Amino acid sequence: MNKFKPSNVLVQTTFATIAAVVLLGGLASTFCFAEPPADASPTKTGSTAAATNSVALKPQAPEAAQPVLKPQLTGAELYSMHCNRCHPERYPTERTAAQWKTIMLHMQVRANIPGNQARLILQYLQDNSGR
Amino acid sequence: MAGCVIGMALPSRVTAEVSDADFNALKGTVEKLGEQVEDLQQSNIVQQQTHAQDTQLIGQLQQKLAETQQIATNAEQKSIEASMTQPMPRQPIDEATVNHNFMMLGDAEFQYAKLAGQHGAFLQADFAPIFLYRGGDNILFEAGFDTTLQNNAPNSSGYTTSFNLSFAQLDYVLNDYLTVAAGELLLPLGTYTERGAGWLNKIPDDPLAVDALLPGSGVGAELRGGIPVGDAGESLNYEVYVVNGPGSSDTPLTTSGAAANLDLGGNVGVRSDGVTANLHGHPSGGARLGFFVPFKPHYDLELGFSGQSGEWDDAGNHLWSAGVFDAALHLGPSFEAKGEYILTRYGSDDLGTHSQEGWWVQAGYKLAGLDLELPVINNLEIVGRYDALHDVYDPNNNNFDFKTQRYTVGYVYYFTNTLLFEGDYEFVNSNDPSQADQLIFQLSLGF
Numbered sequence: 001m002n003k004f005k006p007s008n009v010l011v012q013t014t015f016a017t018i019a020a021v022v023l024l025g026g027l028a029s030t031f032c033f034a035e036p037p038a039d040a041s042p043t044k045t046g047s048t049a050a051a052t053n054s055v056a057l058k059p060q061a062p063e064a065a066q067p068v069l070k071p072q073l074t075g076a077e078l079y080s081m082h083c084n085r086c087h088p089e090r091y092p093t094e095r096t097a098a099q100w101k102t103i104m105l106h107m108q109v110r111a112n113i114p115g116n117q118a119r120l121i122l123q124y125l126q127d128n129s130g131r
Numbered sequence: 132m133a134g135c136v137i138g139m140a141l142p143s144r145v146t147a148e149v150s151d152a153d154f155n156a157l158k159g160t161v162e163k164l165g166e167q168v169e170d171l172q173q174s175n176i177v178q179q180q181t182h183a184q185d186t187q188l189i190g191q192l193q194q195k196l197a198e199t200q201q202i203a204t205n206a207e208q209k210s211i212e213a214s215m216t217q218p219m220p221r222q223p224i225d226e227a228t229v230n231h232n233f234m235m236l237g238d239a240e241f242q243y244a245k246l247a248g249q250h251g252a253f254l255q256a257d258f259a260p261i262f263l264y265r266g267g268d269n270i271l272f273e274a275g276f277d278t279t280l281q282n283n284a285p286n287s288s289g290y291t292t293s294f295n296l297s298f299a300q301l302d303y304v305l306n307d308y309l310t311v312a313a314g315e316l317l318l319p320l321g322t323y324t325e326r327g328a329g330w331l332n333k334i335p336d337d338p339l340a341v342d343a344l345l346p347g348s349g350v351g352a353e354l355r356g357g358i359p360v361g362d363a364g365e366s367l368n369y370e371v372y373v374v375n376g377p378g379s380s381d382t383p384l385t386t387s388g389a390a391a392n393l394d395l396g397g398n399v400g401v402r403s404d405g406v407t408a409n410l411h412g413h414p415s416g417g418a419r420l421g422f423f424v425p426f427k428p429h430y431d432l433e434l435g436f437s438g439q440s441g442e443w444d445d446a447g448n449h450l451w452s453a454g455v456f457d458a459a460l461h462l463g464p465s466f467e468a469k470g471e472y473i474l475t476r477y478g479s480d481d482l483g484t485h486s487q488e489g490w491w492v493q494a495g496y497k498l499a500g501l502d503l504e505l506p507v508i509n510n511l512e513i514v515g516r517y518d519a520l521h522d523v524y525d526p527n528n529n530n531f532d533f534k535t536q537r538y539t540v541g542y543v544y545y546f547t548n549t550l551l552f553e554g555d556y557e558f559v560n561s562n563d564p565s566q567a568d569q570l571i572f573q574l575s576l577g578f
Contacts, residue, residue, distance in 0.1 A: 073364055080428030081364050084461065086326040087577065088548040102234050102265040106273055108304065110325060112357035112368030112421070115307025 075124025078117050086111065092128035100125040237261045237275070238329030240575045244282075247568035254571070256280045259297070259329055274299035275328075297328075298348050313352040319370040319419040320345045320437050321455040321471040333467075333495050333512065333543050335553050335573035339520040339535055340473045340489020345453060346395040349374030351414060357423075364425040368435075369418070376415025376441035377451045387445035390479035391526060395451075398443070415441025415451070433459045449478035465500030469493055485531050491518035495543070512543040514555070523563065535561035549577040 073081075083089050095103060100122060108118040149157075237260035245251035261275040275297040283289055300314035317325045323332075323341050351374030357366045378398030379387035398411060417439030425431040440452035452475065459469035470492035478484040493516040499509040516539040523533035541555025553573045559566045 072362075077428050078364060081425040081431060084429055084464065085423075085431065085433070085459065087331045088545070090548065098232075099234060102232060102263050102271075103236070105265055105268075105271045105302075105304070106236075106263050109271065109273075109302045109310050109312065109355070112355060112366075112370070114357040114359045114366055115304070117357075117359065117364070117366075 073117075073120070075120035075122070075127075079121045079124050082111060082113055082117070082121065083107075092125045093130045095125070095129060096131040097126040097129045100129055232265045234263045235260050236263065236578060238331075238575060238577045240329050240335070240573055242335055243572045245570040249567075251570070252282055254282045257329065269304040271302040271304075272300070273302065300353075307356075308358050309354060309356045311352070311354055315348050315350050316353050316372060316374065317348050318346055318372070318374065318417065318439065319355075320417065320439055320453055321419075321457040321473065322421075322433075322435060322459065322469075323457075323471060324348075330549065330551055330575040330577035333514045333553070334493065334516055334539055334541060334555055335571050335575075336557075338471070338489070338491035338493075338516070338518045339537060340491060340518060341471070343520055343523055344473050344475045344487055344489055345455070346377060349376060349397070349415070351375060363427075364423075366423050368421045368423060370437075371416075371418045373414045373416050374439075376439070377443040378411070379444050388449050388478075388480035390477075390482040390485065390524060390531075391529065393443060393451065393477060393479075393524075411442045411445065411447045413442050413447060415439055419455075421457075429461055429464045431459075431461050433457075443477060444480075448480075449484075451475070451477040463500060465497040467495050482530065485522065487520075487522045487531065489518070489520040491516060493517075510545045512545070513541075514543060514553075515540050525563075533561070533563040535559065535563055535566050537561075537566075551575045551577075 080089070092100070104118055104122040104125065107113065108115065113121070237258075239259065240255065240257040242253070242255040242257075243251065244254040257277065257279045259275060259277045261273060264272045266272070277293070277295045277297045279291075279293045279295075281291050281293065283291055296315060298315050298317045300312045300316050303311045305311060319325060321341070323338065324345065324347050327337065327341070349372075351372055353370055353372035355368075355370040355372075357368040359366045375398040377393060377395045379392040380394040417437065419435055419437030421433055421435030423431065423433045435457045436455070437457070438452070438454040440450055443449060443451040454474045455471055457469070457471045459467070461467050470490065472488075472490040474486060474488045476484060476486045493514065495512050495514040497512040501508070503509065516537075518537050518539075520533075520535045522531040523535070524531050525533050536559070538558040539555050541553060544552040544554075546552065551574070553575065555571050557569045557571065559568050
């Protein structure tokens with residue numbers, strides 16, 4: 001029967017400390033570094049870069065007297081929000097437009113993505129698809 | 132000059148005299164030459180005749196070639212005319228092509244492991260395809276298989292090849308917020324079961340508590356979906372389901388309700404009358420409610436509560452219940468942390484009602500977030516996990532005294548976004564003899 005061994009605990013503590021330092025360092029760097037680059041989304045197309053650049057969940061009010069209206073999220077933004085939750089992002093060019101339709105139906109069900117958001121993501125993927 | 136002088140000095144008669152012998156010799160020579168000329172003339176005549184015949188034959192061949200070319204020209208012309216008059220073959224429409232409605236996704240893994248006290252060995256080869264068939268805009272059939280060649284060490288000798296149906300479900304998307312699913316379902320007890328397969332997980336093996344305490348799938352029906360609750364992408368996601376639920380194992384030790392007989396795999400087992408059949412007619416019910424809050428792309432938080440309860444023994448005297456709290460956090464493209472707390476409770480004939488619990492916390496940081504512009508470093512992710520499993524059934528002592536804690540540190544190297552090479556070392560503290568420290572490597576591919 002295995003039991004706790006002091007040496008084992010020392011090694012564990014050492015590795016756990018290293019792991020904690022690395023992870024906390026990474027976490028700190030996440031906050032210290034600037035916003036993610038515009039091409040954080042894997043697609044390098046101009047439209048995508050523009051779409052990613054358009055991440056403006058808190059738009060500037062053109063005039064102080066007018067109410068602030070949040071723009072609708074784009075397909076690229078929703079893609080970046082949802083797909084990275086579970087797996088490394090897949091490049092839109094990896095599949096054809098028709099294949100993305102089947103895959104997005106699968107992901108809509110599996111990830112419980114609301115239908116209107118799933119359609120925007122699908123549109124983004126199809127617009128930048130391989131064929 | 133001397134020759135000219137001698138010639139002028141000699142009389143002309145001297146040069147005109149020819150002996151008979153010389154004359155006859157010369158005559159013979161001339162006659163032979165005449166014969167040779169005749170032979171050449173005859174040979175020339177024959178050659179001319181042969182040339183004439185060849186010329187005639189070439190003419191005939193040229194005529195036949197012309198006829199053949201004419202036939203080919205006519206056939207080509209007829210072909211062109213036919214293609215112009217008949218409709219073109221129908222080109223399949225991309226959207227309607229069967230090959231695009233039917234797809235295969237999935238993953239494949241290959242593991243090498245070194246258990247403490249044992250030689251290192253290739254541990255596992257796994258191929259897990261997922262087949263999708265989309266029947267229109269709202270209907271999807273999906274089935275996942277898992278084919279594994281597993282090294283049995285340290286529990287037994289040899290290798291085991293298994294082929295399992297992980298899930299097979301028919302989904303009907305009723306509207307933007309509701310999907311009906313039926314079949315063998317991946318159970319949404321926490322999120323790991325649905326989101327941790329193969330290459331999705333950053334560590335080669337599953338958390339202890341997920342494997343030991345929760346059923347992975349169940350046959351039944353489910354309602355699920357997501358409801359947007361804000362302008363920034365926030366959504367509530369939910370699942371409500373009924374499944375056959377756990378049962379009693381096929382090898383009853385004392386009664387079907389003995390604690391050791393709990394079988395999370397399904398409700399088919401050996402009844403008290405010795406017949407293998409469905410053990411109870413009351414399905415288990417379960418649900419999950421999650422709240423997804425994205426702050427901006429790649430920055431989000433998800434919290435979820437889930438649970439399941441239902442009879443598990445033949446007599447229907449005992450319940451098996453589980454509750455899971457799950458959380459996941461993303462802070463940028465590089466940092467991810469997630470974990471679950473799992474609590475289960477079930478009654479038994481011999482040991483009464485007992486609770487088991489386990490938890491796991493996992494974090495990963497992609498070094499690309501440091502902006503070091505180093506190719507190898509940029510492809511590396513450092514990962515760590517702490518997981519624990521308490522009060523697990525000990526068959527030798529027929530009680531729940533096994534406890535295990537495990538610390539895992541490792542890395543993920545991304546060759547591409549779908550080809551990953553993972554390496555981890557797991558430090559184990561446990562009174563369960565089947566648990567040991569382990570060095571494990573995995574090459575995984577998502578497709």
